[in-house]
Each structure stands twice: as C-alpha cells, then as structure tokens.
Amino acid sequence: MSILVSARNLVKKFGSLTAVDGISFEIREAECFGFLGPNGAGKTTTVRMIHCVSPVTGGTLIVNGLPAHINNRALKKMTGVIPQEIALDNDLTVYENLIVFAHFFDIPKREAKKRIAELLKFVELEAKRNSKIDALSTGMKRRLLVARALLNNPKLIVADEPTTGLDPQARHLIWQRLRQLKSQGVTLILTTQYMEEAQQLCDRIVIMHQGQIFKEGVPSKLVEEEIGREVVEVRVPKEEDEKIIQQLSSFSCGHERVGDTLYFYCRDGQGLMRRMIELDLHNYLTRPATLEDVFLKLTGRGLIE
Numbered sequence: 001m002s003i004l005v006s007a008r009n010l011v012k013k014f015g016s017l018t019a020v021d022g023i024s025f026e027i028r029e030a031e032c033f034g035f036l037g038p039n040g041a042g043k044t045t046t047v048r049m050i051h052c053v054s055p056v057t058g059g060t061l062i063v064n065g066l067p068a069h070i071n072n073r074a075l076k077k078m079t080g081v082i083p084q085e086i087a088l089d090n091d092l093t094v095y096e097n098l099i100v101f102a103h104f105f106d107i108p109k110r111e112a113k114k115r116i117a118e119l120l121k122f123v124e125l126e127a128k129r130n131s132k133i134d135a136l137s138t139g140m141k142r143r144l145l146v147a148r149a150l151l152n153n154p155k156l157i158v159a160d161e162p163t164t165g166l167d168p169q170a171r172h173l174i175w176q177r178l179r180q181l182k183s184q185g186v187t188l189i190l191t192t193q194y195m196e197e198a199q200q201l202c203d204r205i206v207i208m209h210q211g212q213i214f215k216e217g218v219p220s221k222l223v224e225e226e227i228g229r230e231v232v233e234v235r236v237p238k239e240e241d242e243k244i245i246q247q248l249s250s251f252s253c254g255h256e257r258v259g260d261t262l263y264f265y266c267r268d269g270q271g272l273m274r275r276m277i278e279l280d281l282h283n284y285l286t287r288p289a290t291l292e293d294v295f296l297k298l299t300g301r302g303l304i305e
C-alpha cells in the first residue's frame, strides 16, 4: 500500500510555544488514520500542516509526494476538509453556502447543482436546502460541513473532531457516512477526543500528548497489549488496596488506584470476578477494556491541563 503522508521529526512552533514537538508517522492510502489526544495536544496543528494551510517549522512533511510547504495545488484539489470550527456563512442558505464553495473549486455551475443535490441527500439535509445557517442545529451544521468537504470528490478527507457536540444519532450518521467513503477508497485523517469514535473508524491511531506521540498502533491491538481483555473497577477505601491486591495476586492483573476506584486490567476478568464473589466483595464492576482505558493509562487519569 502506498504512503500518502510521511512526517519525520515534524515540529510546529508558535513563538516560544512548541505545539508539535518532533513527531514521526506515516499515513497509507485508503486507511483511516486517527490523531487522538486531549485539548491542546497538537492534533489540529498537525492536520493543518498536512493539508498545507499552516507552515511547518521543522522536520519534513511529505504529502502526496511533495513537501507540504509547496503550494500543492494537486493536493488541494484532491482534499476535503471538515474543520473543527464551524465556519459557515450565516447570511447565506445551505444551498448558497455550497454553491459558493463549489465556485472556489472551479466546479462548473451545472455540475455543482447536481453534486449539491446528491450531497444534501447523502447528509440528509434536503429539507434544509433553503434554510439560513442560523436556523440549523449544531448537528445539521456539522453535516453541512461534511457535504461541503465532499464537493470536490476528494480522495483525502481531513476530519478535525467531526462529531464534537453531537447527539448519538447525529454522531452515528456521520460515522456511517465516513465509513461509506472509506469503503470507496477514500483516505481518512481523523482527529478526535472520543475513543469510541476512533475504535469505530480508525485502522491505526496515534495518541498525542503535549505535542508528542505517546503511542501508535491498531486500536484493538493497543487495547489487548496495554490493558488486556477486561477491566474490573473496585470501589473500596484506599486502605484496603493492599489486602485485595494480595488476595487477587494469582490473576496477574495490572492495577491502578485513581480517586475512589481501584482498577484491575485483566486477561481473565471472569475468573477475577468469581474470586471476588468468593471473597464477598460487592462494590465492583466488570466491563470490556476499551481504547479509553489505554488513553487514560497513557495520558494519566487526572486532569491534564
């Protein structure tokens, strides 16, 4: 599979602040690659360099065969961007927003009209065609951003937190649409703070923190390697930790105390649970391990900022 984006020791500084601190990664054609990380991790800064709207401070970044600092017209033509901020023209209708954008891409009017009709259907916004932007809900605005990003039939889509602030229905609709595009061979670069979103969509992810990459891998493998299969959360006073950990030592689980909870990361959560019943422990919860556990383990369960 060929490489679409290749970064080596990539750096971005804003004055004295290093927002991206020497990261390296490769994004393959037709995969979904996710940048995960808390607020301020450097996700938006990284993807803005990839789609060539923010200059690189140091290192190398090759996108579609050319250094990212070059005014890469071919790249702009083949890229659709769903920005983190909702930047739509409030004075215009849904349709007018799209037609103006189509004009930027030099799409002939007749073709643009046809494409807009298809896209409004795709994002289920046909009924809002003539509504002003102010009359749309956040979910509708985000769906409109998806439609706008697709006007030029992109081969690469950069989606920067595309479902922030959406209800589950709207979120699932966007996930479905992004998966549909991926199945058509589109390369997807996604940033998100939602671990479920990354698990749903991404083939590979990197976890970023303070401008650096902490971890890279396939979501399900990262969960298996870093956490195990199950997580058991035990709510007991801290003073009892030592005793419980000793009683459960035969299960070779990793454990961690955070606030009021003692976490066990296990391969055999069921066995551990049976043992807890024997020990007459009640305040516990067993659940499958998720990417969120990996994320919290690596970035810390406390507040990061």
Ligand SMILES: Nc1ncnc2c1ncn2[C@@H]1O[C@H](COP(=O)(O)OP(=O)(O)OP(=O)(O)O)[C@@H](O)[C@H]1O
Pocket (backbone or CB within 6 Å): 014, 017, 018, 019, 037, 038, 039, 040, 041, 042, 043, 044, 045, 046, 084, 193
């Ligand atoms: N234009 C800018 N000028 C100065 N500092 C900036 C600029 N853009 C981003 N930063 C800083 O760079 C760091 C990384 O910001 P960035 O927006 O890339 O984070 P992020 O991972 O996208 O966070 P979020 O999840 O909140 O969107 C932050 O400390 C931010 O304040």
Ligand SMILES: [Mg+2]
Pocket (backbone or CB within 6 Å): 043, 044, 045, 084, 160
């Ligand atoms: Mg961001």
